[in-house]
Amino acid sequence: MSEEVRGKVEWFRDYQFIGKIESDSCSVILGEGGISPMKLLLLSVAGCTAYDVVMILKKMREPIEGLEVRISGERREEHPKIYKKVHLHYIIRGDVKEEKAKRAIELSQDKYCSASAHVKLSGAELTYSYEIIRSEGMD
Template identity: 50%
Template sequence: MAQATVTLVDGMQFVAETPSGHAFTIDAIPDVGGRNTGPRPMELLAAGVAGCTAMDVISILRKMQQRVTGLKVHVNGEQAAEHPKRFTSIHIQYTIIGYGVAEDKVARAIELSQTKYCSATASLRPGAPITFSYTILEASPDTMAK
């Protein structure tokens, strides 16, 4: 079971705590009473999607013995104009860096994440279509630092 507790600090600023022992600030923009001291809840939801699928994909690619040296996952969630401003669609862009990484392995790793393993996308998919794309970059001194 996933759990979290948020406690009001001041204005719209909250401290979130998780059972794994981590704490972080959540806040809003000044226009709605926040001080911009932390991410917004929907940003955290997008980050959760990115983190969930990234962990799946890197784990699967390692099991497939792919020489991945870097992975970046960018999530773009389109939101409804009216409240509750839920995600209406989500696009996930994967950038994989490595040595001779096979495209078919990347496609399979992403497919497994999206259809079998990622609980974050599975939770959101019924209400928001999720699409994805990927780019594979050959590792070099320039791509290693990114």
């Protein structure tokens, strides 16, 4: 059975809107003075894949100590100004084996991350890179 998600966006003032998902406790301000919906889409992709990678590495029993996912996107000039290129850069902290880190990212991008899948289905080219920052004292 599929999960139904409900939310709302309400005009607050001027060009500001407040968005909220029914089952969540936080809201987001969209528009002027807040985040644009297209930038929020990028953060959604980064958050989705970050969650996956941490979960997968923990299941692999890899000693992950931190993760940062940097994301950039390039949009089309014409309307609708959807993303045509998106790049993710993963910065993994800890003594994580490179092959395990690469596998976790691949699983996220090829199987689990629904937000990335939406971006790819729109026709955008999605690329990624990664680096591992080892704990001090380790080679």
